[in-house]
Amino acid sequence: MGKITGFMEFERLEEGYQPVAERLKTHREFVIALDDAQAQRQAARCMDCGTPFCNHGCPVNNVIPDFNDLVYRADWQNASAVLHSTNNFPEFTGRICPAPCESACTLYINDDAVGIKSIEHAIIDRAWEQGWVQPQPAAQATGKKVAVVGSGPAGLAAAQQLARAGHAVTVYEKNERVGGLLRYGIPDFKLEKSHIERRVAQLQAEGVEFQTGVLVGAMPTEGAGAKVLNEAKRSLAAAQLQADYDAVLLCGGSEQSRDLPVPGRELDGVHFAMEFLPQQNKVNAGDKLKKQIRADGKHVIVIGGGDTGSDCVGTSRRHGAASVTQFELLPMPPEQEDRNLTWPYWPIKLRTSSSHLEGCERAFAISTKAFTGSKGKLTGLTTVQVALQGGKLVEIPGTEQQHKADLVLLAMGFTHPLASVLEAFGVDKDARGNARAHTEASGGYATNVPKVFAAGDMRRGQSLVVWAIREGRQAARAVDEFLIGRSDLPR
Numbered sequence: 362m363g364k365i366t367g368f369m370e371f372e373r374l375e376e377g378y379q380p381v382a383e384r385l386k387t388h389r390e391f392v393i394a395l396d397d398a399q400a401q402r403q404a405a406r407c408m409d410c411g412t413p414f415c416n417h418g419c420p421v422n423n424v425i426p427d428f429n430d431l432v433y434r435a436d437w438q439n440a441s442a443v444l445h446s447t448n449n450f451p452e453f454t455g456r457i458c459p460a461p462c463e464s465a466c467t468l469y470i471n472d473d474a475v476g477i478k479s480i481e482h483a484i485i486d487r488a489w490e491q492g493w494v495q496p497q498p499a500a501q502a503t504g505k506k507v508a509v510v511g512s513g514p515a516g517l518a519a520a521q522q523l524a525r526a527g528h529a530v531t532v533y534e535k536n537e538r539v540g541g542l543l544r545y546g547i548p549d550f551k552l553e554k555s556h557i558e559r560r561v562a563q564l565q566a567e568g569v570e571f572q573t574g575v576l577v578g579a580m581p582t583e584g585a586g587a588k589v590l591n592e593a594k595r596s597l598a599a600a601q602l603q604a605d606y607d608a609v610l611l612c613g614g615s616e617q618s619r620d621l622p623v624p625g626r627e628l629d630g631v632h633f634a635m636e637f638l639p640q641q642n643k644v645n646a647g648d649k650l651k652k653q654i655r656a657d658g659k660h661v662i663v664i665g666g667g668d669t670g671s672d673c674v675g676t677s678r679r680h681g682a683a684s685v686t687q688f689e690l691l692p693m694p695p696e697q698e699d700r701n702l703t704w705p706y707w708p709i710k711l712r713t714s715s716s717h718l719e720g721c722e723r724a725f726a727i728s729t730k731a732f733t734g735s736k737g738k739l740t741g742l743t744t745v746q747v748a749l750q751g752g753k754l755v756e757i758p759g760t761e762q763q764h765k766a767d768l769v770l771l772a773m774g775f776t777h778p779l780a781s782v783l784e785a786f787g788v789d790k791d792a793r794g795n796a797r798a799h800t801e802a803s804g805g806y807a808t809n810v811p812k813v814f815a816a817g818d819m820r821r822g823q824s825l826v827v828w829a830i831r832e833g834r835q836a837a838r839a840v841d842e843f844l845i846g847r848s849d850l851p852r
Contacts (some may be wrong), residue, residue: 363433367405373473374399376482381719385679388549388645391715392456395476397435400483403476404432410467414705415477418465420831421448425462425477432480441488444481446851449518449830452489452556455482457547458827459668465705489559496566499527505844508533508606510577510782513541514826515817516612517560518833519840522850523610524567526841531606532569535576535593538646542614542818543826545639548672550679554646577602578785599785608812608840611796612833613782615775615818621664625732630739634669634772641676656680660765662742663687664729665772668714673770675716686722686764692749693725728756732769741765775823782819786810796820802852806836807843814840 364370377393378384384391395403407429415425424443431440444451455478466474488494505528509520512534524530538544540557561571576593602609618633620626637654644650656677663673666689677685698708717723730743746760777794789797789809796815798808806814816836817829834851841848 363430364405365409367402367433368408368468368472368475371402371406373406373476374403374479375476376479378715378718384550385719388641388679390456390550390553392482394486395479395483397437397483397487400480401433401435404429404480406468406475407433408467408475412467414465414467415462415475418705418707419462420825420827421454421834422831423447423462423477423481428484429475429477429480432484437484437487438491438493440484441493444484444488445494448827449521449834450514450560451481451485452560453514453543453552454478454827454830455485456552456556458825461707461827464703464707467705470700470704494559494563496563497525498567499525501527502529503527503845505529505607506531506605507840507844508602508609509612510602510609511541511612511614511817511819512539512571512573513543513612513614513817513829515819515829515833515836516541516610517564518830519610519612519816519837520569520833521564521567522834522837523840524564524569526837526848526850528841528844530569532571533575533577533597533602534571534573537573539571539573542616545642546614546635546669546672547642548638548676549642549645550675551672554642576781578782599782599787603786603810603812606812607844608814609786610806610836610840611782611786611788611808611813611815611819612817612829612836613778613819615778615795615823617776617779617794618771619773619776621729621771621773623729623731625734625739625742628732628734628739629737630734630767631732631769632771634663634665634673634770637770638669638672638676654768656682656685656768658683659767661685661768661770662764662766663770663772665689665774666691666723666725667772667774669774670770670772671714671716673772674714674721675719677768677770678716678719678721682768684722685720686724687717688727688729688744689723689725690728690747690754691725726754728754730761733763739766739769742769775818777822778819786813788813788815793822795822800832800835805839806832807839812843814843 379391428440428443460478463474509532520530574594576596661677661682663670696711698710733741746757747754791797798815816832838848838850
């Protein structure tokens with residue numbers, strides 16, 4: 362490395378945030394990225410360890426020590442090239458990835474990890490500013506046609522890789538705009554949608570065609586899938602895609618929200634997070650909604666302690682909620698993990714997001730028993746404390762409590778992708794309702810249906826954006842091999 366003793370000389374430097382009072386006035390991004398000098402000092406902390414566990418901790422296997430060294434040497438353009446060699450969309454991961462690579466950093470054994478995510482953020486922002494991110498159309502067309510169903514991170518990554526291999530790619534998206542859960546599931550204050558627009562323009566210049574407002578398969582008629590993220594103007598039969606294309610790749614998101622079927626669930630004021638969050642993104646994009654779910658002046662309770670719940674907290678605070686409380690069923694994790702036990706794996710520990718810092722009460726080991734209301738409207742809920750006993754959560758007698766609530770947002774994760782898509786193609790499902798497809802090198806990502814493949818949340822279930830990008834890239838290679846017998850695309 363250029364700075365052999367850098368990890369001993371420089372401390373980790375975190376990206377900054379705009380003040381809470383300022384950032385709550387808008388839905389814009391508020392992270393203050395590292396400047397060039399700060400990013401170079403942070404890159405100097407990389408240890409050039411013999412076995413870079415960060416590479417393996419990263420789902421897309423970013424070549425992290427290499428781009429760290431290039432940033433330290435101020436060779437930003439080559440750093441961008443190295444970063445793009447494994448990751449199609451580093452501006453997405455540089456903003457919203459939880460950075461499992463940092464948990465695997467060798468320096469993290471007994472010190473603060475290298476700020477890999479902040480370096481990635483700095484590289485890609487500079488690359489866009491300098492005009493280094495350009496379309497890379499294929500030199501020669503193969504004459505093969507591929508349909509990609511779903512335009513989230515898996516679908517976009519797969520489409521770009523397949524187009525660069527020379528195939529004619531059409532992406533079908535059921536919503537009005539491209540981006541899937543990147544577009545409608547992640548608030549603008551974490552990922553402004555201009556980043557998606559830039560990539561869509563790049564993909565179009567590389568030959569990818571997008572068709573929006575098209576739901577592949579029959580429209581769902583009941584359940585959460587019938588109303589959540591369903592803006593499709595028309596449906597397209599699965600058989601039609603199979604007839605028109607040489608291969609079909611299913612990359613839809615895991616959108617079937619986990620419900621909470623307790624007494625009072627039908628009350629007005631109890632909503633899925635994925636009813637609440639997309640509406641604000643649509644408003645930010647200039648859409649006119651007949652009736653937006655708002656948190657203004659309300660006592661909001663978010664049920665679910667993950668990232669989606671955190672997004673509900675931040676959005677509710679920007680609406681001007683009177684109070685925001687987040688419930689988590691599991692006990693509070695430790696504030697500091699035992700690294701001797703967890704490194705280099707992702708540790709379970711208390712994580713406080715920027716949204717939590719904006720004003721939020723958090724309650725752990727709490728289970729909701731019932732929603733209460735008056736004249737059909739939510740007024741509160743009943744909870745009970747739980748504890749782990751014998752590996753199971755059991756209720757603690759005498760701990761029932763009433764909570765005031767005008768709005769409850771269910772953010773307990775997702776169970777599986779919309780079943781209507783898989784059923785339309787006749788794809789076998791695993792025990793969790795996802796498409797059954799293995800990831801082995803030979804025949805990977807193929808389903809039981811000839812020439813139909815599946816990747817991302819559609820195959821692995823609810824997961825991270827970075828995992829979706831990885832699966833999209835690998836599935837593209839599998840499809841390419843299926844179409845022409847070999848592939849030069851990276852694994």
